[in-house]
Amino acid sequence: RKEVEQDPGPFNVPEGATVAFNCTYSNSASQSFFWYRQDCRKEPKLLMSVYSSGNEDGRFTAQLNRASQYISLLIRDSKLSDSATYLCVVNPNTGNQFYFGTGTSLTVIP
């Protein structure tokens, strides 16, 4: 079973739309969760950490559901610049390594 699973998409949405991505993880003891974005042939850039109580940063909202072992990312009022691959990242609490999902591709269309 994969450590982290994501729907690869692609998601093609119009500007201004709301879009949500989910990600599931296999290790129930995992403690640290993050969303990164990756533009084509670039490095992963931290978008936001995901806290147990859920957290919001502008148009972005992240939530954690420990019982079902999934995290989500909601993007409101999508901008063209949001087009990227969104990576779900989990630290399984057994050390320092991060496990990355395969990423979900988002294209925002004018």
Next chain:
Amino acid sequence: EPEVTQTPSHQVTQMGQEVILRCVPISNHLYFYWYRQILGQKVEFLVSFYNNEISEKSEIFDDQFSVERPDGSNFTLKIRSTKLEDSAMYFCASSDEQQHEQFFGPGTRLTVL
């Protein structure tokens, strides 16, 4: 804003040759990492390094790989005898504490011919 830097941005080498990829982590960070991403695939963990020693490594990080912090700023990844399948983007990352956010460098694209 402090950032992780990596050199070179692109390295082309012949199969069987040794390569050294260089990274300068964020200056006050204590934990350092190497990841790789084969084209079209997910980012994969290679190794983590803390207090001048390897703290964790994956199955990918076999005897052909080694890491070193030769001075107070650089963090290097050496591949002793490159194979075709080592062709990938190699990312260095650093964090201030264990399990905290990791910040990635721009990567070195390694092409093995």
